[in-house]
Amino acid sequence: MAKSQYEYVRKFEQDDALLPLTWVVIRVDGRGFSGFVARHEYAKPVDTRGAAVMDAAAKAVMEDMGDLVLAYGHSDEFSFVLPPSSNVYKRRASKLVSTVVSLFTGAFIAAWPAAFGPDVPLMEMPVFDGRTVVLPTRAVLRDYLSWRQVDCHINNLFNTGFWALVGDGDDPAVANKLLCDANSAQKNEILFSRFGINYNNEPELNRKGSIWIRDLEVTDYVDARGHAGFRVSRKLVNVNTDLIGDAFWTSAYPHLLADVKLKDHHKRIKAERAAAGHGADAPGASQ
């Protein structure tokens, strides 16, 4: 197509490619969500319908961008994790953040009716903003995710107390002051002594937030010629659990942050099985 004398303005678009071979987090946050939540009369402290909509939106982003390895969210935020090997959208910050926010917004709207039912229509469009954070190592990435989960814990403990107090007739300002002056142990004590609530028995969703991971799935098969083999694939899994401790990363999902291709996982598993004297690995081929 013909070009014009105005083409030169292209050069004003500055390069915003993020540093190669680093972990990238794209975090989505609700804009003015306290108002949105109030106008849709969310249940307190956590509305399971609202959480389901956030989860569905995060799942849609994970499905759309296959490079993402994990998403963690709570309240009105979700953080999506791109591994060092990814070069999606040439790692351009504006492209990454805008696409994720657009996908998230659309999927949130799409998921609303199923979660809230016909009696609670979406009365206004939700608005999200986003940012990118570049993290050079796995250790810093884990600290980032721990930071968000600590935030979830702090907020939920406070909110659980606050809404219990207010539901019990306390003045909101008084309840707020009481909790702001209390440390964690004291907040737990208030919950237990006044309401018989053992905070540790509160739902994991409330206390831990929501984690989407692309877990490895190994499928054994026997092919038409009778040869045994196995396939390695990835599937989206949602869990509400602790990701601050080592167990999540070393025991439950030890390969989550390996940032290797499926064929390399296949090789590894084959070697592990061979070492363990496992017989079913002979002619297998990963997809």
Next chain:
Amino acid sequence: MAKSQYEYVRKFEQDDALLPLTWVVIRVDGRGFSGFVARHEYAKPVDTRGAAVMDAAAKAVMEDMGDLVLAYGHSDEFSFVLPPSSNVYKRRASKLVSTVVSLFTGAFIAAWPAAFGPDVPLMEMPVFDGRTVVLPTRAVLRDYLSWRQVDCHINNLFNTGFWALVGDGDDPAVANKLLCDANSAQKNEILFSRFGINYNNEPELNRKGSIWIRDLEVTDYVDARGHAGFRVSRKLVNVNTDLIGDAFWTSAYPHLLADVKLKDHHKRIKAERAAAGHGADAPGASQ
């Protein structure tokens, strides 16, 4: 609220504030819109329902972000213009681009039913990406907008010819080749000789795209004490016209890019009226 040992990860979020006192364009582009358009069977070359949805989405962004002075769009894109004086979201690139894209996506979805009617439901969520472009002067801003309108012209002339030829039974590949080899005059000639179409009579929406501006509105009044005055306000106006030539900027909307406050417009108008011997300006007060 209590802090954690993980707070340090905050410092990995890098400053992306755009240069102060510059014009900023936030451009939204549809992702994979040729497929979206095909699956929703848009009319060719321009679907007025689809254009209405884009216009409604752009209007919603303009209404939400009061600092924006102009939006220009065609096809699946819209460019929003923020003036040098604006400090909205501290000019942070990721915040600006993600908020605009989220607003746009939500408003597009919201506007769909009214434009397409009950028989054409939205079958998938639209996805948009965005970018920011920093432009140091009014002259470069005008060149940027001219660049996009030239792009509209080139694409629409091509598409008008292409769909006329294909509608007339031409093979799409042959039609494509014919038009790619033709210059503008030849494309016009093909349209006229084969279809009797005078391209200049095609709808302005198709040929010029869509412009939202926040135009000045001057309202004269007489207050309770009988004193005459006037108010200056802004209102959103949509036009489909040429913005490459000077007329749009110097005759039609001479104050559009002035980047001054309403009270300063009031002062200016008052002085102009005084100079012209106009009597109605004595005790007026702008809002």
Next chain:
Amino acid sequence: MAKSQYEYVRKFEQDDALLPLTWVVIRVDGRGFSGFVARHEYAKPVDTRGAAVMDAAAKAVMEDMGDLVLAYGHSDEFSFVLPPSSNVYKRRASKLVSTVVSLFTGAFIAAWPAAFGPDVPLMEMPVFDGRTVVLPTRAVLRDYLSWRQVDCHINNLFNTGFWALVGDGDDPAVANKLLCDANSAQKNEILFSRFGINYNNEPELNRKGSIWIRDLEVTDYVDARGHAGFRVSRKLVNVNTDLIGDAFWTSAYPHLLADVKLKDHHKRIKAERAAAGHGADAPGASQ
């Protein structure tokens, strides 16, 4: 030449090109210069030998980088101004700042002996750091330069008072306190009442700092065939004068920030002479 498997690390060098069509200031500052100055026993408040070395260093930078239009400095700093049209070093920030600092450092060292003479050898290498500042308009550039000249004024007024007091036997801490508590008028009054110093009669170099400009020079000539003409060229000029007011920009050097090529200055002058009925411009050619 052959490439290696390590070539990929090139992509870690991020693009740091500064926004096109903007004014760029590269400012050089002495690192730890109070110690350097003390060890070389600079005269107070301003050592003319030290200022001459700084001037020579700035001149060398101006001579090396022909695109620079102005340099302003005082004390241990110099700001170099690159116009919007310049694309030197592709406007890469690190390249610009490092080259200017290297040139400045080398030229400072080279200029030392002539300024300080054989009795005051350079006992240690001076160290400078640098930064780039992007300014979108002429107005902001003028404000930047005014900011630096105000800084020169504030510092020199203080230092003139301080060293007069200390030279008169005052305790440095007492002198410092006295001046920190005084406004400009009071500092002037201290100078006048105690030392008979009228601050406005202090050297312009001290009060205004040093300005290098690339001034236009018009040379009339008559060629071999008897045709009169003129040439326009640029030459480096050093002045110590006020650049905050309009006079410097509109009367003294009205074309300094025009950012146009010599041939366009030639055209302009030719047209001006023609309009003024000047006859000597007929077949002139600029270089």
Next chain:
Amino acid sequence: MAKSQYEYVRKFEQDDALLPLTWVVIRVDGRGFSGFVARHEYAKPVDTRGAAVMDAAAKAVMEDMGDLVLAYGHSDEFSFVLPPSSNVYKRRASKLVSTVVSLFTGAFIAAWPAAFGPDVPLMEMPVFDGRTVVLPTRAVLRDYLSWRQVDCHINNLFNTGFWALVGDGDDPAVANKLLCDANSAQKNEILFSRFGINYNNEPELNRKGSIWIRDLEVTDYVDARGHAGFRVSRKLVNVNTDLIGDAFWTSAYPHLLADVKLKDHHKRIKAERAAAGHGADAPGASQ
């Protein structure tokens, strides 16, 4: 001190802090050094006096900036390595690059007379530019350094051949063509068959370039009360050796990239000695 209305221009200086917890390389390159080298009649292919000046300049930078752990250079370039833990100059790119370039330029000039003697004065100031490169992991840092050493090898093999041929009377253009068409083995063969030069016997300085490291030094002592102890310190060491293979990093200098403090090295060594049954570590204290 008083502020002025112009202070606002400060905000045009944009934040250029490099990503925390990453390796940072600051590379210095000679500007137009082929001319500088020719005018000072450097010996070919490598002038040991010129290399000594570069080494002295690099050493001065290492001495000035204590956070640097390694410098590697050859020809007219030197790369300085800052570890993830460093926060010197707040990791601001322009400050880092300009300071290093200024130090390097000054030290180069200072070192000239001792290296070249009274008969070869410095006839012009050398000019260097610089850049910063951010590298997220040790592996990428090693690849960066390998990249530069491969470059040294390629250039030196070529130059050794070229100057041998030209010294033998070959036309420079012919020699250039011959070598450009030859692979490494063929270049070696030319050197050996025509000049009896075994390239592997060429000086390590020429083939490997120059490496400055801050090596650990352990000093055992017995204090006044008869207690044995040891101190850990760092000292600058210059070597000309291979850094591409593992030996340099794992055998020769296994702690070079550990990025830990001296006191932590002390702890580690103490524990290692204890494990080895070493008795001398009891009451030692690191400095």
